[in-house]
Amino acid sequence: MAAAWRGRVVTTVLVPLVSVVCGFLVGAIAIVAAGADPLVAYGALFAGAFTNHNALAETLVSTTPYLGLGLAVALGFRAGLFNIGAEGQFYIGSLAGTFVAYSIHGLPPVLEVPLGLIAGMAGGALWASIAGGLKARFGAHEVITTIMLNYVS
Known part of the structure; x- marks a missing residue:
């Protein structure tokens, strides 16, 4: 014991x-x-x-995306997959969420914010599905494909 x-x-x-x-x-x-x-x-x-309070707030603001990316990579590792493409998925998700949020500007915030978040998640998932599809269809190694997709994004 x-x-x-x-x-x-x-x-x-x-x-x-x-x-x-x-x-x-x-x-x-x-x-x-x-x-x-x-x-x-x-x-x-x-x-x-x-x-000071501003420095601590800025540290938390800067750290939050990295914490989310770390959790996303850890989730993939727990599933037995290597997700080296989290950076590219973050960029594409950010672009998609920003595009949708600007496109639907004028809606009530209670709708605009969730729609922007959903679009960001969908954009990142769609970008990740490229590597997933290549692995499922052709057996391509996910480390190589996600690194290449990081470069493209």
Whole structure:
């Protein structure tokens, strides 16, 4: 029982913590290679992101799309598929949602916002279905096709 609990602690806490520390170390090496002080650079990074309400709000606004993309990629990985094309799907979905929202401008917001969101989801799904169709029909590898579709989008 204790060994299983210890194993869960390692996988849920220690592995992500070590990954973050390694990321900061690699970043520090790159900062030193650029001729700057890593402590000053990381201090400015955190001060710029979290010191006041506007900075925190901007950090959350900038982070939200990446969190959504991470969840989308994780969903594909859980299904046993590699979805490297999340970036392109995001771009196409954004274009579709923006186009529809501008096209139906004048409707009540209670209709306009959901229709724009639905159009964005449909645009991204349609773009992803190209890679899915190629895999289903011809057995094309989804990593290659989604990377190529990222370039096209």
